Structure formats: C-alpha cells, structure tokens
Amino acid sequence: MTEITNDREEEAINTLGLPLDPAQMVRIEAVHRGFLYQHLYATACLLTVGRQPNNSTIVERDEDIELLSQTHRRYVQVKTRSRPLQPGDISGVLERFSEIRREHTENRRSGTPIFRIVTNVELGPQLLQQVNGETWPEDVEFITPGTPLNTSQPPAWPDLEAALRWCINAAANVPFGSLAPETLVWKLASRVQYAASGNQEHSFHAEQMPALLEQLLIQLQSFPEPPLSYRPQINEPLLVSQSRIRILTGFSGAGKTAWASQAALHCPQPLVYYDVGNMPAESAASALARELTARFLGRQGGAVLAESVGINILRACARRLEQENIDVTVVLDNAHRFAASTLIAIVEAAPNLKFLLIAQPWSDQALIEARLQIRAEQLEGWSQDDIAAEGNVQNCRVSQEAARRIRHLTGGLPLYVQGAITIIMSSYNGDAELFCDAIEAQTHAEDTPQEIILQQVFDQLTENAQRAAAVLSLCDIALTNDEVLTVVNVAISTPTGAARSLRELKRNSMLINFQGGQVTLHDALRPLATAARSLLTSELEQAILVRLYEVLRESLANDRSIPRLNLIFRLLPQIGQTETLVDIATHEMFHEQGDQRVLRIELENAANNETSSIRDRYWAHDALAYWESRDGGRPSAERLAEMRRLVEEGSLGEREQIGLCFKEIAAASDRQALERAYSCGKELTRQGTESRRMLRYNYAVMLNRFRIFDSVISILDPLIAEYFQFFGIQEEALFMASNMQVRDMLPQPLDLENIKHLGDALSLWSHARVGLDQPPMFRRIHAMKFYTVAQAGRSAVSAGMECVDDFLVIMADAIGARQIMETHVLPLVEHFHLTDLILETRSIYAIVLAWNGEIGNARQELRALGEYLHNPEQTEMLANRSRHVEDIASRRFRLERQRPPSNALSMILNASQPQIRSASGRRAGRAPGRNEPCPCGSGQKYKRCHGK
Numbered sequence: 001m002t003e004i005t006n007d008r009e010e011e012a013i014n015t016l017g018l019p020l021d022p023a024q025m026v027r028i029e030a031v032h033r034g035f036l037y038q039h040l041y042a043t044a045c046l047l048t049v050g051r052q053p054n055n056s057t058i059v060e061r062d063e064d065i066e067l068l069s070q071t072h073r074r075y076v077q078v079k080t081r082s083r084p085l086q087p088g089d090i091s092g093v094l095e096r097f098s099e100i101r102r103e104h105t106e107n108r109r110s111g112t113p114i115f116r117i118v119t120n121v122e123l124g125p126q127l128l129q130q131v132n133g134e135t136w137p138e139d140v141e142f143i144t145p146g147t148p149l150n151t152s153q154p155p156a157w158p159d160l161e162a163a164l165r166w167c168i169n170a171a172a173n174v175p176f177g178s179l180a181p182e183t184l185v186w187k188l189a190s191r192v193q194y195a196a197s198g199n200q201e202h203s204f205h206a207e208q209m210p211a212l213l214e215q216l217l218i219q220l221q222s223f224p225e226p227p228l229s230y231r232p233q234i235n236e237p238l239l240v241s242q243s244r245i246r247i248l249t250g251f252s253g254a255g256k257t258a259w260a261s262q263a264a265l266h267c268p269q270p271l272v273y274y275d276v277g278n279m280p281a282e283s284a285a286s287a288l289a290r291e292l293t294a295r296f297l298g299r300q301g302g303a304v305l306a307e308s309v310g311i312n313i314l315r316a317c318a319r320r321l322e323q324e325n326i327d328v329t330v331v332l333d334n335a336h337r338f339a340a341s342t343l344i345a346i347v348e349a350a351p352n353l354k355f356l357l358i359a360q361p362w363s364d365q366a367l368i369e370a371r372l373q374i375r376a377e378q379l380e381g382w383s384q385d386d387i388a389a390e391g392n393v394q395n396c397r398v399s400q401e402a403a404r405r406i407r408h409l410t411g412g413l414p415l416y417v418q419g420a421i422t423i424i425m426s427s428y429n430g431d432a433e434l435f436c437d438a439i440e441a442q443t444h445a446e447d448t449p450q451e452i453i454l455q456q457v458f459d460q461l462t463e464n465a466q467r468a469a470a471v472l473s474l475c476d477i478a479l480t481n482d483e484v485l486t487v488v489n490v491a492i493s494t495p496t497g498a499a500r501s502l503r504e505l506k507r508n509s510m511l512i513n514f515q516g517g518q519v520t521l522h523d524a525l526r527p528l529a530t531a532a533r534s535l536l537t538s539e540l541e542q543a544i545l546v547r548l549y550e551v552l553r554e555s556l557a558n559d560r561s562i563p564r565l566n567l568i569f570r571l572l573p574q575i576g577q578t579e580t581l582v583d584i585a586t587h588e589m590f591h592e593q594g595d596q597r598v599l600r601i602e603l604e605n606a607a608n609n610e611t612s613s614i615r616d617r618y619w620a621h622d623a624l625a626y627w628e629s630r631d632g633g634r635p636s637a638e639r640l641a642e643m644r645r646l647v648e649e650g651s652l653g654e655r656e657q658i659g660l661c662f663k664e665i666a667a668a669s670d671r672q673a674l675e676r677a678y679s680c681g682k683e684l685t686r687q688g689t690e691s692r693r694m695l696r697y698n699y700a701v702m703l704n705r706f707r708i709f710d711s712v713i714s715i716l717d718p719l720i721a722e723y724f725q726f727f728g729i730q731e732e733a734l735f736m737a738s739n740m741q742v743r744d745m746l747p748q749p750l751d752l753e754n755i756k757h758l759g760d761a762l763s764l765w766s767h768a769r770v771g772l773d774q775p776p777m778f779r780r781i782h783a784m785k786f787y788t789v790a791q792a793g794r795s796a797v798s799a800g801m802e803c804v805d806d807f808l809v810i811m812a813d814a815i816g817a818r819q820i821m822e823t824h825v826l827p828l829v830e831h832f833h834l835t836d837l838i839l840e841t842r843s844i845y846a847i848v849l850a851w852n853g854e855i856g857n858a859r860q861e862l863r864a865l866g867e868y869l870h871n872p873e874q875t876e877m878l879a880n881r882s883r884h885v886e887d888i889a890s891r892r893f894r895l896e897r898q899r900p901p902s903n904a905l906s907m908i909l910n911a912s913q914p915q916i917r918s919a920s921g922r923r924a925g926r927a928p929g930r931n932e933p934c935p936c937g938s939g940q941k942y943k944r945c946h947g948k
Contacts, residue, residue, distance in 0.1 A: 033160065035193075038064050038078040040163040041118060042192045043185060044154035045076075046204055047170040057204045060196040062100055067153060073111040074153065075100055076118055082853025084124035090117060097140060115140045118156045122146055159856045186266045194268035223273045223331075226261040231390065231414070234380040239263035239271075240329045240354065245347050247335070247357045247376040249365060249509055251524055252453050253415030254379050256358045260331055270296065270328045277334030281342045285349060286310065288330065289317040296326050311349050318350035329354040340364035344371055361457070361509035378509070381412020381523075388867035391432070394421050397869035400838055402432035408476065409439055410450060411524035419449030442531050450524055458528045461504060466532045467491045468501035469510065469521060471544055473529035477563040478518035483551050490544045491536060545575050562793070562832050573602045582606050582620045600627070607642075614650035618643060622659050629666035632705065640667055658684050658691055665698045674702050690754065693719060697761055704768055712768035716761055723758040727751075734782050743789045752790045759786035763799050775810050776802075784824065793832030800825040801844060812895035814851035821845050839865060839874055843881045850888040851895065858885045 042057065042065050049067055050057040058066040065076040077093045079085065097115045104113045115137070122144050123131065130136060143150065145158045154170075157163040164185065171181035171188075195202050236259060237248070250256050264271055272291060276284055290313075297320055321328060330350075335343055336359035343364075347355045359365070369375055382390070384403040391398045398406065398421075410416035420435065427446050428435045438444040458466065468488050479487070485498050492498040502519075505511045511519045521529060533541060549571045552564045572581040581602060606612060607620035621643045625635035643660050646652065661681040668674035678699045685692040700715045724731050729745045737745075746755065762783035766776035780803050787796035800820055807817035826845065829837050842865055850858040862882050870878065887893050 034080040037080045037160060037163060039189045039192045040167055041078055043188045044167050044170060046188055047174060049153055050204055051206055051209050053206055055206045058202050059192055061202050071111060072114055074114045074116060076116050079117060079119040081121050084121050085119050085127055086124050087127050087130060116143055118143045120156060120158055161856055183265045190266050190268035223261045223264050224257055226258055230262045231382055231386045234383050237377050239267050240269050245355050245372050245374055249359050249361050249376045250379050252360055253413050255414040257333055259379060270326060272328060273331045275333040277337050281338050285314040285346055289313040292317050296321060311345060314349045318352055322352040331356045333358045335359040336362035340367040343368060366507055382414060382417055385864040387417055390417055391421050392867050394425055396421050396425050396430050398432040399869045401835060405436040408523055409526060411522060413524050416450035416524060423448060439527055451527055454528055464492050464497055464501040465504040467535050468505060469529040470532040470535055472521040473526055474544060475548055477567055478514050478520040480518050484519060486551055487548050490547050491540060545571060549575055566833060569599055578606050579616055582616060614646050618646040618652060618656055625663045634667045635663045662698050665702055668702055700764055704764060709768040709771040716765045720761050739785055739788055742785045755786050756790040756792045759783045776806060780806060793828050794834055797825055797828050797834060797837055808895060812897035817848045818852050821848050843878055847881060847884055850885045855889045
C-alpha cells in the first residue's frame with residue numbers, strides 16, 4: 001500500500017497516538033486478544049476444576065494450560081482465530097503433543113495424558129476431515145463453541161465478551177461474597193498473567209485457592225469502592241509502573257481516586273491504599289508502617305514496630321519487606337495536605353517501596369517535582385463518546401457537537417460532566433446546546449459543580465493571574481510560550497508581570513503543556529476564566545482579539561496549522577473583518593478545513609447587509625452558493641436570481657460573471673439547461689486558462705450527476721493530461737510514490753488550488769469509471785495523494801472513503817480497507833476538525849472492522865455512536881450499518897474479488913517498466929517483487945499478473 005501522508009499529517013497522526021504501521025497494529029491487537037482469551041480460560045479453570053481437592057492448574061509451561069488431578073493430566077492449547085481452524089494452525093501443536101505423550105509412555109511423567117485444543121471458532125472442512133479420519137489420535141480432542149458442555153473443564157467461547165460473561169457467572173458461585181464476581185475475575189486473570197510472565201510460580205494448587213482469595217480481598221479492602229459503572233478516561237496511566245515515585249494531580253472531581261480503585265481490581269502486584277487527608281503529618285510515617293506490617297508481615301512484624309520510633313518505624317518496615325522479597329506499591333491519596341518535606345521524608349525512608357501520590361494541585365508540587373526529579377501526571381477526562389453515554393444514563397441525549405462542547409467546557413472531568421448533564425436536564429429542558437451557549441456567554445443562572453469547586457482555587461490567584469486566565473479564555477488552541485506572552489502583554493503591560501502571572505497559573509495546574517513548548521488553559525477553568533473577563537474593558541478585550549489574530553496570521557506563514565486557521569475564521573467577525581471572512585469563504589479551501597457551519601450565519605448577514613458594497617454582497621452570495629452546491633446539492637434559485645441582479649446592477653466584471661455561470665451550471669436541472677450554461681461559460685473563458693479548466697470540470701460534474709459517464713470520461717481524460725502538463729510531471733511517476741515524493745515532484749512554491757483541482761479531476765474520473773462498472777485503478781489513490789498535499793482535508797477524507805469501498809468491493813481486501821481507514825481517513829477527520837463527518841466515517845469503520853473479523857469491536861463502535869443524539873436520517877443510517885455488521889457476523893455476505901482488465905497497469909500508467917523515475921530522475925517507487933501482490937489490485941502475485 002503506498003504511503004500517502006505528508007509530514008504534517010504524519011505529525012498529526014503521531015500526536016493522536018495512531019500507528020505508523022496499521023497492519024502491525026492489527027497483528028498486535030490479535031495477539032493480545034489471544035492472550036486475554038487464554039488468561040480468561042485459565043481463570044475459568046481456577047474458578048471450576050482448579051478448586052476441586054488435589055487439583056492443580058499450571059499456566060505457560062509445556063502447554064498454555066495444564067490441569068492436574070490425581071489420575072489425569074490434561075494439556076490444553078488455546079487457539080483464537082477470525083476464520084475456521086485450519087490444519088496449518090495446529091501442526092506444531094500436534095508435534096508437541098507427540099513429544100509430551102512420549103514422556104508419559106516412557107514413565108518420566110505420571111498420570112494419563114489427555115490433549116485438548118480449545119478454540120473460539122469451529123473446525124474448517126479440511127481439518128474436520130482429518131479429525132474424522134482413522135489416523136487421528138484418540139487422546140486429542142477439540143473444544144469449540146459448538147461442543148457439548150463438558151464438566152471436566154470450561155467450554156470454549158466465540159469471543160471475549162462471552163468469555164467474560166461466563167467467568168463472571170462462575171465467580172458468582174465462589175463462596176467468597178465480599179468480592180464482586182467481576183472484581184474476582186479480573187484479579188484472578190491478572191494473577192494468571194503475572195504467573196505466565198514468570199514473576200511467580202506457574203502453578204495454582206486447589207488447597208492454596210482460599211488463601212489466594214483472602215489475600216485478594218485484604219488487598220482491596222482499604223481502597224474506596226469504584227463506581228458501579230466505571231468509565232475509563234482517555235489514555236489512563238498504569239497504576240503500577242517501573243517508576244519508583246509518581247505524582248498524579250487533578251482538580252477535585254477529576255476522578256483520581258475512582259481511577260485508582262478501579263485500576264486496583266486489575267493489578268496483580270501487592271498494593272496499599274492510604275488516605276492521609278485528615279492525618280497529622282507527624283504520625284503519617286508510623287501509621288503507614290503499621291498498615292504495611294499488618295497487611296504483609298503479620299505477627300512477625302510486631303518486633304519491627306516495637307524496636308523503632310518515628311520515621312525509623314517506616315525504615316525498619318521497608319527493610320523487612322525487602323528481606324521478605326515483597327514488592328509493594330503504596331498509594332497515598334490527598335497528598336496535597338502534606339508539606340513537601342513530609343512527603344519527601346516518607347518516600348526516602350522506604351527506598352525499596354514504590355509510591356504513587358494522588359493530589360490536587362498545590363503550592364509544594366513544583367518543589368517535590370524538582371527535588372525528586374519527576375513530573376506530575378494527569379488524567380485526561382472522558383471522551384466525547386463517554387460524555388454521550390453518561391448523558392444517556394440521565395436520559396439526556398446529546399449530539400456529537402454538544403458532546404464536544406461539553407468536553408471543552410468541563411475538561412471531560414467526570415464530576416463536572418455529570419454536574420453539567422444534571423443542570424441541562426433540570427434547567428435547560430435537556431437542551432445541551434442551549435446550556436453550552438449560556439455557559440460560554442456567562443448567562444447561566446445556576447452554578448455548575450466545577451464553578452463551585454474551582455472558584456475557591458481561582459479566588460486564591462493574584463489579580464494579574466486571573467487577568468491572564470481571562471485572556472487565555474479567548475483562545476481555545478495551544479500557543480507557544482512566546483505567543484502567550486505577546487497576547488497576555490496586552491492586558492498586563494510589563495513582560496515581567498505577564499511572565500509571573502503565567503508561572504502562577506502553571507504552578508496551580510491551570511495551564512496544560514504540550515510538546516514543542518506550547519501551552520493552553522485547562523478546559524475545566526474556562527467557565528471561571530470567561531467570567532473573569534469582567535476584569536477587561538471591552539476596548540481591551542477587542543485589542544486582545546486583534547493581537548491574537550495578528551499572532552495567528554503571522555504563524556501561518558511557517559506552520560499551516562488547521563486549528564489556528566479555523567480560529568482565524570472565527571475571529572474575523574469578532575474583530576470587524578467580515579469582508580476578509582467573505583473573501584476567504586469564496587475559496588474552496590475554506591470548506592476543506594474544519595466544520596465551518598457556525599460561520600454560515602455571518603456569511604448570510606454579509607450577503608443581506610444593504611450597507612455593504614454590491615461586490616462584497618455578491619461574493620458573500622457566491623460563497624453560500626458554493627456551500628449549497630457541495631456534495632450533490634444545488635444553489636437555490638432565489639440566491640442565483642439575487643446574484644444575477646447584483647451583477648447587472650453593479651456592472652460587475654468578468655470574474656463575477658464567470659462565478660455566476662459556474663453556479664448556474666451547478667443548478668442545472670436537465671441537460672438542456674446545462675448545455676446553455678456551459679455555452680455561456682465558454683464565451684466568458686479562454687482556452688488554456690484555469691477558468692476554462694474549471695468550467696470543463698464543473699460541466700463534467702453535472703454530467704456525472706446525470707449519469708452520462710462516457711461523456712464524463714471523454715471530458716476528463718484530456719483535462720487530467722492538461723493538468724499534468726501544467727505541473728510538468730508524468731502521471732506514471734506517481735506509481736507507488738509517497739506523498740513526500742509527490743510533493744517534491746511539484747513546482748515550488750506549491751500551487752495548492754490547482755493541485756486540489758487535479759485531485760478533483762482524478763476523483764471524478766474514478767467516480768465515472770465505477771459508474772461504468774469498471775475499476776478506478778490507481779487514480780483514486782492518486783487523487784487522495786494530491787488532496788493531502790493540498791491540505792484539502794474534506795476531499796481527502798471523501799476520496800479515502802471511496803478507496804475503502806474499492807478495497808472491499810473490488811479487491812476484497814479487508815486489511816487494506818482497514819489500513820486506509822486507520823492511517824488516513826480517521827486521522828484526517830480529527831486533524832481537520834471535520835466533526836460533521838464523524839458519524840459517517842466511524843460507522844463505516846465499524847463495517848471494516850467486521851470484515852476483519854472483529855465483530856465485538858465493530859459492535860462497540862456502533863454502540864458508542866448510538867449514544868449520541870441523531871436526526872432521523874442519521875438514526876436510519878446507523879441502524880442499516882448495524883444490520884450490515886450483523887449480516888457479516890452471521891456470514892450472510894462474503895467479499896469477492898473482481899478481476900481487473902488484462903491491460904490494467906498500462907491503461908493508466910502507460911508504463912512498460914514498473915520501476916519508474918520522476919522527471920528529475922529520482923526514483924519515485926520501486927518494482928514489486930515477483931511474489932508480492934500485483935499493484936494493479938488483482939490480488940494475484942506480480943509474477944502471475946503484470947510481471948509475466
């Protein structure tokens with residue numbers, strides 16, 4: 001698959017934590033699913049046969065699992081697959097079974113051996129034939145989801161969801177009622193994983209199970225109960241890591257303690273939770289030592305306490321734990337109640353223990369970080385999906401845009417989200433958008449929980465720090481430190497004062513740092529910082545917005561950041577530059593980057609503003625007409641009539657007349673009206689000009705809508721050739737070239753609009769080819785390359801979605817479709833802030849996951865989307881795609897590869913040699929190996945296709 005991201009997109013993908021190699025990620029996920037399935041199966045054994053007298057369960061020795069009784073020894077191999085089991089899947093297993101069988105035959109092992117293969121799928125026809133044959137070993141059995149229940153060991157399950165359900169039901173029958181069944185399952189599964197890694201003995205003996213269960217219970221007793229329905233936060237850290245000392249900070253309501261309690265359920269290592277919130281600092285060390293002694297040393301630790309006093313008690317306890325080889329992680333909650341000196345003394349007294357300090361932001365935090373050379377971690381809050389799901393719990397359905405705004409206002413912190421949803425229901429009749437409007441405008445009548453909690457923290461700031469926070473509330477993107485100082489200097493006149501105020505905000509965790517030296521205000525503080533704008537006069541606030549606009553505009557010369565560009569769009573009306581907004585909105589790229597629907601009302605106002613010039617009003621209408629004609633729409637007749645009136649009344653020039661002609665082409669309802677508008681356009685444009693090329697393209701767009709595909713192809717072929725000639729490159733040079741290579745081929749500086757137009761022509765040509773039931777070949781991928789180079793995000797996503805269709809429908813390549821989705825489509829939706837495309841792209845992604853055999857993940861993706869508020873059309877689309885996933889799961893459909901024409905490669909590339917060099921002589925791609933898939937998309941090896 002050709003790599004199609006440029007540096008900017010690669011950076012965005014990395015920022016999002018997305019993989020550089022999606023195929024590798026698919027393999028890794030499959031491996032981990034297999035291990036979790038195996039660990040849950042071992043857990044199921046511990047909960048059933050493993051508890052029977054004299055039985056033992058062994059993990060990861062000669063086999064995945066071994067079940068020992070007084071008379072038999074069962075060797076269990078666990079196999080998970082996304083397709084029926086094949087002979088090749090178990091050939092190595094059977095060889096190993098033979099070696100183990102020989103050990104028993106020659107009396108080097110006791111007990112009667114039984115060999116079982118547990119698998120989440122049924123047997124394929126070829127393997128089933130072998131199993132039913134006369135040569136199949138009698139002592140080798142299969143357990144599949146369809147196998148009748150066997151009391152000698154647990155059943156096989158089709159997926160992880162079924163595995164977890166079964167284990168929880170089995171755990172409910174264990175007479176140890178103080179542990180919730182799900183808690184017991186996860187703790188045992190983590191113990192199995194820990195044993196499999198070699199960190200403890202691989203065996204679990206039945207007589208040891210009561211003691212193990214009691215140990216798990218004691219370990220969790222001190223932790224607060226996690227919420228009944230815990231929602232993980234974004235990128236949650238591990239509770240235990242290799243670092244000896246860590247700090248986790250967050251405002252009250254961030255869910256820190258709930259996270260620790262929930263994570264403890266899945267942690268196999270020894271833990272101690274200690275809340276120091278209401279404890280005198282002087283007694284903390286001795287109290288902690290007593291807790292550690294009671295839990296891990298028992299009666300033998302009494303001498304430790306008797307012989308020591310003060311901090312020495314903790315030192316002695318730590319030494320004894322080290323002698324007993326007990327590695328403990330101590331979780332100290334509410335650590336902000338202690339001075340830095342107290343906490344440092346505690347952690348230094350026990351150098352063999354690990355410490356996790358959970359705290360709210362406090363003044364001594366910076367001192368501890370500097371002294372211990374650590375950096376505080378923070379929880380990142382709930383995702384938009386979780387916010388929508390939490391809304392549903394309170395019968396409050398929110399749209400994707402509303403969920404985004406709620407996350408922006410609350411930082412996603414759980415208590416603040418829950419409080420916001422409660423107020424939406426009680427005071428705003430369930431209208432989340434109305435609530436967000438009121439909070440942003442500071443017109444809400446009821447305080448939110450975060451305002452009540454954080455007001456005390458905010459009130460402790462100096463006035464300059466509050467003014468700095470008010471300034472930063474005007475900007476919802478990250479700025480560099482220098483940029484922040486420049487903007488804050490408008491409100492705080494001296495650079496020293498501005499810098500001091502920012503340091504104060506950082507000390508109080510009110511600023512979030514990003515890589516590259518960028519900072520932004522913590523989202524949870526935005527409502528309070530917005531209220532603090534009362535410290536700024538209206539003239540001063542306007543000056544700050546102008547300075548912010550200037551800073552952003554200057555930065556775009558070096559870094560074409562999409563978030564910055566979108567903020568500039570929103571700033572223009574606020575600083576009175578509506579004319580500039582109208583001018584920008586007439587360019588296609590305005591609609592390619594971000595969801596600009598919030599600015600439409602500004603354009604409508606500009607179009608109807610009688611005090612504006614005729615030309616400005618015309619171009620405002622032109623921008624809106626282009627908006628209406630996108631994605632198969634048509635400009636309204638009323639708008640076209642007004643544009644025509646303005647052209648005639650203002651005696652507007654050729655550019656305006658051509659623009660009107662293009663919109664009339666887009667509005668044509670039949671072939672006759674189209675030809676009339678096209679003829680008018682030819683009279684206004686000259687051959688070889690960009691306006692004539694755009695005219696031909698727009699004409700082809702309408703022919704495509706009328707499904708006259710042959711004519712579309714005949715118009716676009718010479719147009720595409722003309723564009724390639726314009727850029728001075730050969731189309732064959734694109735073959736297997738990366739985005740970076742394509743960008744290097746193009747003349748510098750880049751002509752982004754014409755690059756985008758070439759992508760448009762290639763994409764439309766591909767549409768027409770598919771309309772003729774012919775494959776689009778490489779031109780769809782080439783279109784995506786040009787769109788990405790041109791930063792045309794919306795078009796790049798659209799072309800990527802069509803590529804996904806091609807991979808599934810034409811090439812029957814589900815892995816390739818997934819690679820396109822995960823490497824290009826989803827990151828671009830995020831990077832370009834195309835919020836209106838989230839539902840479309842993620843629901844298609846669910847189908848792609850299903851074709852890759854990940855039915856559970858596909859269902860989860862659709863469930864997450866189903867939590868949002870949708871209009872009837874979106875609801876129907878989601879229901880249809882859910883049904884399609886279930887059809888894939890039930891194998892009602894299957895992918896079938898379409899065979900391409902025999903001259904497919906040369907048809908587009910006109911290339912006799914697959915290794916092609918660009919016009920500059922630099923290699924643009926490489927020849928495929930003879931045993932690699934043919935790049936024409938046939939699915940055959942190159943040597944059997946175009947390499948003959």
